[in-house]
Amino acid sequence: MRRLGWFVALLVLTTAAPVEAARIGEMADWNFGSQAARFFSLQDPSVRYALGGSMLLGLCCGLMGAFLVVRKLALMGDALSHAVLPGVALGFLWGMTKNPAAIFAGAVGAGLLGAVVVQWIRATTKHREDAALGFVLSSFFGVGIVLFTMIQNLPGGAKSGLDGFMFGQAAALGPEDVWLLAGVTVLALGAVGLFYKEYVLTSFDEGFARSLGWPVKLYHYSLMLLLAFAIVSALQAVGVVLVSAMLVIPAAAAFLLTDRMGAMLAWSAGFGMLAGAAGAFFSFTGRSLPTGPFMVLAAAALFVLALLFAPKHGMVGRLWRRRSRAARIRRENTLKAIYHVMEDGGFREEVVAVGNVAARRRETAVGARREVAELQRAGLATEEGGRVAFTPEGWQRACEIVRNHRLWELYLTNAAQLAPDHVHDDAEVIEHMLGDETVRRLERRLNYARRDPHGKLIPGLADLAAGAPPSERAAGFAEKGAA
């Protein structure tokens, strides 16, 4: 029984060695500048293979990962990368050598079996996707561990170097590994290029594809086959756990940048290659640092950048849009308040006191002054000695907002039969969002009504088109108000 303990200790020792070797520049005299120069001159064959392999890996994984992310199968990559393990071990058992062809075939077979078992559990039990994936991931991995530890205990098995598959050794990438990666990448590019339409449609609208009579399952499993290819060829470089990162992270970053599948594939592949190159670079220039984790950290950094700064879906952009919208609404409310104050005075005055605006907005004097200053910056009003006047644009916009508000109130009372005292709050929100087309339709529908439910005048298109300054408008409104 003690033997078991010793063998585990031995196992830990033997597996520690490949991890040590999993670093690219193992230099006695280490210097960042000279290492970087060596890296960029590409004179070292090991640098060429590591860089080429890492970038091909990023390209291939990025391509496959884009489909995983849009199909909401992100964790399928994680599950399959663990599930290929027993196949790797079986491939090794076939002839007891590290025969790449046997290992590749075994791993792809195990990966496909994993994909089938996931579907199978989902179809025949009440368990959901997460449980099915968790089951395949962990129990296949358990089988793999059993086979692995058996191999370690077989005579001559301990030196098999199979543990490289766990953490990856980009440093140990040889020409045949790079060729394998290149072959898989070409295959993936070819398949995606040839069946682009089919893959996109089955990814986004499976039901429609099925109704067209397309073999949806065939496309699913062919994608899983390509995924298994990508995973198996990438395992050598980044290892079991981090393969799923290279599948998902670049694709998720790309997902934030674009709404088009073609562009997403390109971004995802590009991010993957960039992350691969960055991983190879840092691993080579930093002393004894592993490659795979640096690739993943580089990809994660790209994702964080996309999460923050993506033009449409990024956090900064969204925050900026939200803030500028809030500022616009605040400006429009101030304009409206000034209009109301003028209207209360029968439009006799061209200027109103900031204090009156503050009262109207239920604001402090300081707050109202700040808002008026903001209007001034936006060129919508001018302020002098505590009195504020519209510019022509300000007057125009104020009229539009008041019109939107009153039209909507009228529409709600007429068309939706709401009581006149129930329509204000709704109009208060919608007034900032109504577009020209909707306003035209509302006006037509309401027969170009002149008064809102509360008896106030609605500024019409003709009044606005005249673009009249407040002084001229005041006379017009006063006449109509008196009539």
Added chain:
Amino acid sequence: MVQPWTEDFMVSFWIVVMGFLVVATCGLVGTYLLLRRMALVGDAISHSILFGLVVAFMVFRSGGTMVMFVAAVATGLLTVGIIEFIHRQSRVKTDAAICIAFTTLFAAGVVLLSVAEVKGPVHLDAECVLYGEIAFVPLDPAVEVLGLVLGPAPVVRMAGVLVGLLVLATVFYKELLVTSFDPALAKSLGIRVGIWHYGLMAVLSIVIVSVFEAVGAILAVAMLVVPPMFAAQLSDRLPVRFALVFLHAALSSVLGYQLSVWLNCSPAGAMVVVGALLFLLAWAVTRPRRAAFPGWMAPN
């Protein structure tokens, strides 16, 4: 076949006991995870916990139980927090967010580990992520309480975690039940769903870190997912499921150890294989009752 039992009974005994405790503890938490459809959050935390452990070792230079527990809970909550942050702040779906969160933390953990190796010896190796050292358990010094020899330290600690978990599951049975099955009802009853969610995540982190050394990160996922699936296959009642999880733990630890002796392989791996086979058996037994099988490679 029976040689390890007759020759060195205590060693075999403690490995099997440890296996039972590990599977039962994980299965208990896993039952709630399965109900909440969060099985893969267990996967995420079990990977990202490496990062927390490495940081804790680097900061405290010790591997005391409390340090490990605190590090685990912090990392677990960090992982869940990152997942929810990405999910809320962007249009990335939860599954992709899970993958991003744990792989990044794992990668950071591996990098820190290699840096720490340069700067000084850290009593933690990346291989424990994969295999675990359940076979070393009997070699640990025994714990004595009031002159009573209880057993090797990891076994005693694991038993403590299991007992604590059982107490929590009994005391808060109703709250966990309601928040797992019907969060809307729980909210209307005035139960704070978020607190129970994060509490469960904290407990999950503690469970994972305490089984980490014995079975490794990835096999821990199997023990979180497979026994509850086995139990769910056989019963819809929560207390019955708990009993079935214990049955599963007993069977998979004894048979798994036996398998590992027979094949001369990792005991933790063999326990997972037996556990998966038990699920397949339950699936085969209940298949006609639960669902009609629409054919090979059935559509979803």
